[in-house]
Amino acid sequence: MTAINSAHVSVLGLGAMGGALAAALVKAGHATTVWNRSPGKADDLVAQGAQAAASPGDAVRASPLVVACLLNHASVHEVLDPIVAELAGRTLVNVTTTTPAQSRELAAWAAAAGIAYLDGGILAVPDMIGQPGSSLLYSGSADAFNRYQPLLDLWGTSTYFGDDAGLASLYDLALLAGMYVMFAGFMHGAAMVASAGVPAREFAAMAAPWLTAMTGGFEEYAAVIDGGDYTVDGQQSLEFSDLGDILTASTDAGISTEAVAMVQRLIRRQIDAGHGREGFARIIESIKTPSS
Secondary structure: OOOOOOOEEEEEOOOHHHHHHHHHHHHOOOEEEEEOOOOOOOHHHHHHOOEEOOOHHHHHHOOOEEEEOOOOHHHHHHHHHHHHHHHOOOEEEEOOOOOHHHHHHHHHHHHHOOOEEEEEEEEOOHHHOOOOOOEEEEEEOHHHHHHHHHHHOOOOEEEEOOOOOOHHHHHHHHHHHHHHHHHHHHHHHHHHHHOOOOOHHHHHHHHHHHHHHHHHHHHHHHHHHHHOOOOOOOOOEOOOOOOHHHHHHHHHOOOOOHHHHHHHHHHHHHHHHHHOOOEHHHHHHHHHOOOO
């Protein structure tokens, strides 16, 4: 192993995700120190070869590289502010979910304290860590990313977005937005067919290949959006995309229309503004300019 490949690492926060990150490091042979606020979370990792720290300060002092996987932005400050002097001269990789503004604030806080800061977003569930399909997004210190990329790659495919510490979070939350809206659409459909006694599992077997096929349209939509011309040939018009029938069928089935009504409002705003014959991609203009 090289010096970097056998680096000492400390992981703060051993929830499902933090525990998975630490386990991957231990499995790869890294000297891994772990800490968690509540006792007992480190036991399995210690059995695998990790060292448990009694306090965040002890964990930080043990390693030049510190990974924070905590609850939220406030918890990062709660845990690290009292030991900021101990972090000086070390590298902090923060994979706690934060907003872009919060990530930039943490980067400024770290810079003022002499800490190399790398912000991360995890596009995986804990069981995926270290497996194909796991992806992690990073932004912040280029030196930190380049130095520790072999280690970061143990968790999944690493992508670096530059020195703006907020970009990884921006991409992470943007991708999650698409995921959650998709899931809401699937659950709305499952609720619709449930009114006819169709099990969700049966509906899922049809929905999965259909939704997968529809993702092929992303590139075409992106080209229209980047071009800024929603009148180009080959698009489904906003008028044709009206979701009134879905809303009526949902009401008739006795279920909520909230998930679909959100999309209908985006469509109707553009139709009402005189753009009904333009392509469906134009609803991004409704999203980019919130209604009053």
